[in-house]
Amino acid sequence: MNSQRSTVRIKxxxxxxxxxxxxxxSKDLESxxxxxxxxxxxxxxxxxxxxxxxxxxxxxxxxxxAEVYIYETKGRIQGFIGIDSGYIxxxxxxxxxxxxxxxxxxxxxxxxxxxxxxxxxxxxxxxAISFYKKQGFNKQSKAIDESTGExxxxxxxxx
Numbered sequence: 001m002n003s004q005r006s007t008v009r010i011k012x013x014x015x016x017x018x019x020x021x022x023x024x025x026s027k028d029l030e031s032x033x034x035x036x037x038x039x040x041x042x043x044x045x046x047x048x049x050x051x052x053x054x055x056x057x058x059x060x061x062x063x064x065x066a067e068v069y070i071y072e073t074k075g076r077i078q079g080f081i082g083i084d085s086g087y088i089x090x091x092x093x094x095x096x097x098x099x100x101x102x103x104x105x106x107x108x109x110x111x112x113x114x115x116x117x118x119x120x121x122x123x124x125x126x127x128a129i130s131f132y133k134k135q136g137f138n139k140q141s142k143a144i145d146e147s148t149g150e151x152x153x154x155x156x157x158x159x
Contacts (some may be wrong), residue, residue, distance in 0.1 A: 008037065021109050024068035031077045032070070032092075033060050039092040046124050047148050069109050073100045081106040087120035091128075107135050115159045123151040132157075 024032065036059060040052045065084065066089060071079040079093035079102040087111065093102045110117060121128045123142065137155040145152045 019071060019073045019078075019105070021069050021105055022073050024064065024070055026064065028070055028077060028080075029060065029064065032068070032080050033061065034078065035080065035092050035094060036063075036090070039095065041130065042095050044122060044124070046150065051148060069106055071106055077124045078102050079106060081110060082106055082119075083110050083114075086117055088117055091119075103131060105134065111157070113158075117157045119155050119157060120145075120152040122148075122154050129153065129155075 010133040033056065037052055037056055040047075041049050044052075044063050047094060050116070059130055066082045066084055068080055068082045071093070078097040079091070081091045086091075088107075091106060093106075099134065118140075119137070122145070123129075129139075132155050136155065137157045139153050140156050141154045142148070142151055143154065
């Protein structure tokens with residue numbers, strides 16, 4: 001794990017209680033990977049479950065090398081964001097915690113560190129596109145994801 005990231009640690013109080021956004025720790029990996037798999041399957045019904053299961057081990061191997069932030073409440077991981085040089089490789093929030101500010105808190109953490117952020121989102125993932133628009137991202141272009149055959153939208157946010 002990249003020790004440079006461990007300096008980012010944000011703790012806040014909300015009406016629902018305390019939460020913390022912090023860097024990924026090696027002990028988080030199993031929980032984070034379950035969130036990754038389950039959230040992808042739930043959000044992308046247009047892609048076979050086998051696709052996510054077949055990519056599980058690869059993601060598990062490369063994830064610890066990325067810049068990853070965890071959203072945690074009372075010791076329970078509720079979501080995470082992975083970023084690589086300003087590119088959001090993924091934002092994942094437990095289904096039961098969606099629309100409660102978890103994703104927004106994670107995006108805010110990376111907005112504080114970068115002047116520009118970019119990402120790709122499947123065109124059929126209407127909920128995610130709406131979320132990113134609310135966070136200030138704008139659509140830039142479309143392309144076909146060769147591994148799934150699905151249309152992806154490239155979105156950008158700038159300070």
